[in-house]
Amino acid sequence: MxxxxxxxxxxxxxxxxxxxxxxxxxxxxxxxxxxxxxxxxxxxxxxxxxxxxxxxxxxxxxxxxxxxxxxxxxxxxxxxxxxxxxxxxxxxxxxxxxxxxxxxxxxxxxxxxxxxxxxxxxxRPGLAEDRTRQGDLTIDRVSHRVKREGREIHLGPTEFRLLDYFMQHPGRVFSREQLLDAVWGSDVYVEARTVDVHVGRLRKALNLDTEIDPIRTVRSAGYALDVDS
Amino acid sequence: MxxxxxxxxxxxxxxxxxxxxxxxxxxxxxxxxxxxxxxxxxxxxxxxxxxxxxxxxxxxxxxxxxxxxxxxxxxxxxxxxxxxxxxxxxxxxxxxxxxxxxxxxxxxxxxxxxxxxxxxxxxRPGLAEDRTRQGDLTIDRVSHRVKREGREIHLGPTEFRLLDYFMQHPGRVFSREQLLDAVWGSDVYVEARTVDVHVGRLRKALNLDTEIDPIRTVRSAGYALDVDS
DNA sequence: CAGCACTGTAAAAAAACTGTCACAATAATG
DNA sequence: CATTATTGTGACAGTTTTTTTACAGTGCTG
The missing domain is CATH 3.40.50.2300 (Response regulator)
Structure with missing residues (x-):
């Protein structure tokens, strides 16, 4: 239930x-x-x-x-x-x-x-998920760890929250504004383009070893996390 | 049971x-x-x-x-x-x-x-755990001893309780507030920053010989005890 | 009572992270 | 293919967070 x-x-x-x-x-x-x-x-x-x-x-x-x-x-x-x-x-x-x-x-x-x-x-233990997996990505919210193919990945706080949000809604495209609301907070004012920079940083951290980028840019719409499943 | x-x-x-x-x-x-x-x-x-x-x-x-x-x-x-x-x-x-x-x-x-x-x-002897091991760390609650790689480590009371708590929940990130509640006591009022100092002291004691720090700082979240498992 | 071990706080120093900008790169369009 | 719109990126200045250091107070022990 x-x-x-x-x-x-x-x-x-x-x-x-x-x-x-x-x-x-x-x-x-x-x-x-x-x-x-x-x-x-x-x-x-x-x-x-x-x-x-x-x-x-x-x-x-x-x-x-x-x-x-x-x-x-x-x-x-x-x-x-x-x-x-x-x-x-x-x-x-x-x-x-x-x-x-x-x-x-x-x-x-x-x-x-x-x-x-x-x-x-x-x-109600067991109801709330502590860990999410999407393809080769794992995010653990209790230990605050992110792994790709078993390799530990270090992220700053904002990148962590950003990835967390993406992982919770895989495949879905979010506009910069939506991401700002969800990840930064509903009435924090930051430039929409700042999202680009953080997505860039997230990508860089995620793709150090691999060349496959799990984040998809959707031109004039926003970003989405893709995982072949 | x-x-x-x-x-x-x-x-x-x-x-x-x-x-x-x-x-x-x-x-x-x-x-x-x-x-x-x-x-x-x-x-x-x-x-x-x-x-x-x-x-x-x-x-x-x-x-x-x-x-x-x-x-x-x-x-x-x-x-x-x-x-x-x-x-x-x-x-x-x-x-x-x-x-x-x-x-x-x-x-x-x-x-x-x-x-x-x-x-x-x-x-019920045998039911209650007296000793915990995590990686190269051992804590013995009966004899109040801590060892790393067999080497005895001296800790003050607060550092001992702090490590004890970490050892009971390895990998998990705790905020300063959570640590204060768990280690100091639920209605003791001490500055949250004090946790930093004690974590620092614990680290210093733990890492005298080794250079691998078992305590992980999670920026804007807290600390966790990590052990390669 | 002097000496010692331990605490908590505060302040200085170091490190990590943020948000913006300017410009480069890329994609879309006709 | 030239133009325009959009996205990527490196640098940077400012801020926040953590680490370190110093210190004063406490309580215990010999």
């Missing part, structure tokens, strides 16, 4: 983005726009994990969190908090809230899915 | 943390949020060891302890008490309670698992 994730977020654009991306990640996703709605939905069907915005209309995120922790049947549902930078971070860090993890906006999809995987792994 | 540990703890965050870590340690783990629930669960299946919070709602830890000691079938189940600093420590120290050991919060995971191993060793 695929994990069921409830996203509680009032800002519409972000909610849609999360819905879209988590669904693509293979989760069943449901949205709630405020705390009240969230609680109703949770009563209807118990999620496997909740992504919860800190600031919410009607019933605040922290209040939702407390209420869930107070009830036996929801006590063990993992919660990941979404907070803006500097927003009472210390308090969350201390986990007084009872949240299992938190993530500071702006965040990249890669980062969020990594957290979700980590939390789900605690609850 | 892997040992079955019952954790009785009302504070949710700590309970989750314990559950997660002990499970990873290879134990079968069950949680109870108060004394009543604990007693019910114990009736259902007799644990090999109980980790019991001193302060509990409904039936207090000490009461649970007394009742277990009063019944023949539970008399010999080892109990490790969890107490806050200064919390009637003397009385526990005297072991009037019948607990086999106690540990004062905040404690590190390393510390707790060491106690659990020690107690289990008394009951």
């Amino acid at each position: 695929t994990p069921y994730v409830l996203v509680v977020e009032d800002e519409d654009a972000l909610a849609t983005l999360l819905h879209y991306n988590l669904e693509k990640e293979g989760y069943r996703v449901s949205l709630a726009a405020d705390g009240e709605e969230a609680l109703t939905q949770i009563d209807e069907q118990l999620p496997d994990l909740i992504v919860l915005d800190w600031m919410l209309p009607k019933v605040s995120g922290i209040e939702v969190c407390r209420r869930l922790r107070g009830r036996a049947e929801t006590r063990n549902v993992p919660i990941i908090m979404l907070t803006a930078r500097g927003e009472e971070t210390d308090r969350i860090r201390g986990l007084d809230t009872g949240a299992d993890d938190y993530i500071v906006k702006p965040f990249s999809m890669i980062e969020l899915t990594a957290r979700i995987r980590a939390v789900l792994r605690r609850i | 892997t040992p079955y540990v019952l954790v009785v703890e009302d504070e949710d965050a700590l309970a989750t943390l314990l559950h997660y870590n002990l499970e990873k340690e290879g134990y079968r783990v069950s949680l109870a949020a108060d004394g009543e629930e604990a007693l019910t669960q114990i009736d259902e299946q007799l644990p090999d060891l109980i980790v019991l919070d001193w302060m509990l709602p409904k039936v207090s830890g000490i009461e649970v302890c007394r009742r277990l000691r009063g019944r023949a079938e539970t008399r010999n189940v080892p109990i490790i008490m969890l107490t806050a600093r200064g919390e009637e420590t003397d009385r526990i120290r005297g072991l009037d309670t019948g607990a086999d050991d106690y540990i004062v919060k905040p404690f590190s995971m390393i510390e707790l698992t060491a106690r659990i191993r020690a107690v289990l060793r008394r009951i």
Whole structure:
């Protein structure tokens, strides 16, 4: 059974983005726009994990969190908090809230899915994938290692996240803008052409030994990871 | 058969943390949020060891302890008490309670698992691992000795616990925060950068003879212990 | 109480990584 | 084949992150 994730977020654009991306990640996703709605939905069907915005209309995120922790049947549902930078971070860090993890906006999809995987792994080991293989490429998110044909490959943080994203959606073409959103974060501003440079760096690292380039350039569209399978 | 540990703890965050870590340690783990629930669960299946919070709602830890000691079938189940600093420590120290050991919060995971191993060793010798080998590194938790390629290596207490933790999860990357939680203790407040210094000290001690550094730095993520396997 | 071993912090030094740009190379188009 | 649009690349300056070093404080031991 695929994990069921409830996203509680009032800002519409972000909610849609999360819905879209988590669904693509293979989760069943449901949205709630405020705390009240969230609680109703949770009563209807118990999620496997909740992504919860800190600031919410009607019933605040922290209040939702407390209420869930107070009830036996929801006590063990993992919660990941979404907070803006500097927003009472210390308090969350201390986990007084009872949240299992938190993530500071702006965040990249890669980062969020990594957290979700980590939390789900605690609850339902075996559900969350730690390692992905595509052709001769292997990426291990726990040990942070990338291998090609068994050879270890060193990547910088950005190249690692970039490859991670590609590996999760093999064959699919992404525009520079999509990659920026997914890998850099939804409201980070960097030049679109920067993606080219990082793709270049990723290629260089990947193809030190081989001459077959797993990354395909799609002119006037973007890039994709190809693997003959 | 892997040992079955019952954790009785009302504070949710700590309970989750314990559950997660002990499970990873290879134990079968069950949680109870108060004394009543604990007693019910114990009736259902007799644990090999109980980790019991001193302060509990409904039936207090000490009461649970007394009742277990009063019944023949539970008399010999080892109990490790969890107490806050200064919390009637003397009385526990005297072991009037019948607990086999106690540990004062905040404690590190390393510390707790060491106690659990020690107690289990008394009951079921051979079950608890005293020694771990990874590549050319050996750590012996009973004699508190570390060797590399047979050469004895002296480590300070913190470096020892740090290496211990790494050895228990080889290859895996830990953030500074995770290491602080696991090695220093869940609510000790020290600067995250301090981890760097101790990793540095550990490296220095480990690499006196060799030039191969078993500790890998993962930029913007943390550290991992690597062993060619 | 002096000496020693160990801690945590802070600050300096080193290393790794980023984002941009300018220009080169390549592909598409008519 | 010349032109235009798009992508690749090397250099670089700036930033972030890690490593190293120094130091002051603590607690233990003889």
